[in-house]
Amino acid sequence: MPELEIKDRNNNPAGKIKLSDEIFGIEKKGDILHASVINFLANQRQGTHATKTKGLVSGGGKKPWKQKHTGRARAGSSRSPLWRTGGTVFGPQPRDYSYSMPKQARRLALRAALSAKLADGEIIFIDELAIEKSRTKDIVSMIKNLGLEKHSVLIVIPEENDAVKLSARNIPGVRVSPAAGLNAYNIISHDRLLIVKGAVAGIEEAATS
Numbered sequence: 001m002p003e004l005e006i007k008d009r010n011n012n013p014a015g016k017i018k019l020s021d022e023i024f025g026i027e028k029k030g031d032i033l034h035a036s037v038i039n040f041l042a043n044q045r046q047g048t049h050a051t052k053t054k055g056l057v058s059g060g061g062k063k064p065w066k067q068k069h070t071g072r073a074r075a076g077s078s079r080s081p082l083w084r085t086g087g088t089v090f091g092p093q094p095r096d097y098s099y100s101m102p103k104q105a106r107r108l109a110l111r112a113a114l115s116a117k118l119a120d121g122e123i124i125f126i127d128e129l130a131i132e133k134s135r136t137k138d139i140v141s142m143i144k145n146l147g148l149e150k151h152s153v154l155i156v157i158p159e160e161n162d163a164v165k166l167s168a169r170n171i172p173g174v175r176v177s178p179a180a181g182l183n184a185y186n187i188i189s190h191d192r193l194l195i196v197k198g199a200v201a202g203i204e205e206a207a208t209s
């Protein structure tokens with residue numbers, strides 16, 4: 001893979017970077033990306049939905065009328081699902097939607113997402129992102145200088161940085177992720193990836209280990 005240009009925060013050239021073909025140069029794998037996205041979304045579901053069955057609806061302990069000689073159908077409870085005030089039959093109940101995906105498959109999906117983004121020219125590398133104090137206008141200025149103001153952007157940093165996260169959290173369409181926490185869903189759900197040079201090693205480690 002040829003060396004790629006690195007920009008600074010003002011969109012000026014700041015060097016070159018050599019990427020691994022095993023991480024950023026594999027062929028497209030739509031099936032594994034789809035499986036990874038479905039897995040991620042399933043694991044985000046709360047699963048707290050609930051409906052009341054006959055046994056959960058309050059009341060209904062008394063038999064509405066006697067069994068025989070009324071001319072009406074037999075009824076044992078006013079909370080029967082057949083009644084307007086009754087319970088729900090086979091309604092949703094709290095459940096856990098999460099499931100695990102093989103580690104090798106997750107790594108492959110991450111590599112496939114990174115490769116697809118790079119092949120489409122949707123990754124920008126910057127030399128550094130040194131923010132000591134949270135200031136939203138610093139991130140806004142950088143995104144504008146790089147011509148990304150009309151795109152959703154995932155900023156990948158080497159490690160957790162509260163100042164960067166606080167600076168970006170109020171900007172619509174902008175999200176920050178440490179290299180170790182990168183996943184295929186976050187990559188493909190953003191228009192552009194803005195990767196800090198120091199995060200490349202962490203990305204390669206996350207995609208292979």
